Amino acid sequence: MTNRSVDLSRAGIGGFSPGRSRLLEAIWIIIDAVIIDNRANVFSGSRVFLLRLFGATIGRNCRFLHATRVKYPWKLSIGDNCWIGEGVVFYNHDNVAIGNNVCISQETFIASGSHDLTNMDLTLAPIVIKDGVWISSRCFIQKGVTIGANVVVTPNSVIHKSLADDGIYGGNPCKFLRSRWENRERSAV
DSSP, X not given: XXXXXXXXXXXXXXXXXXXXXXXXXXXXXXXXXXXXXXXXXXXXXXXXXXXXXXXXXXXXXXEEOSSOEESOGXXXXXXXXXXXXXXXXXXXXXXXXXXXXXXXXXXXXXXXXXXXXXXXXXXXXXXXXOTTOEEOTTOEEOTTOEEOTTOEEOTTOEEOSOBOTTEEEETTTTEEEEETTXXXXXXXX
């Protein structure tokens, strides 16, 4: 066994840039805390309006339930008819692109940034969630993942690799369970 440790005072931010001025970032932090991540604000429309105002691309008929968090709205793109559940966190240091008709359920954590294991430098990779996906509650989606069209991910799953279209996946680590469309009469997960 070695006696090595990482000197965190030397860890860097890699190629990360917030993509906006420090002033705009500070204003967003306040808006996020007071309105976006506020359980008392029950109005999805106000969240959508403010996210768009700060640079998010959000399609028609999208619902953001109360207490949602978005680190950098200008790095978030969401298609039409999407539902974002209560407590969902977009820790999006890199871009997160979500297709149409996607449901992301309660307390899911989406992180497009992490740290290098050897020196703790920040590492980034975008996340893509394609059309028709349902991410069940309390899932964790790691950087660099693409989730294929029409995928269902069962609760409490950790997605660290890309998932192919039309499957039901689950677990930690997330694994293929079966086709979404087989045995359609058993549609509940």
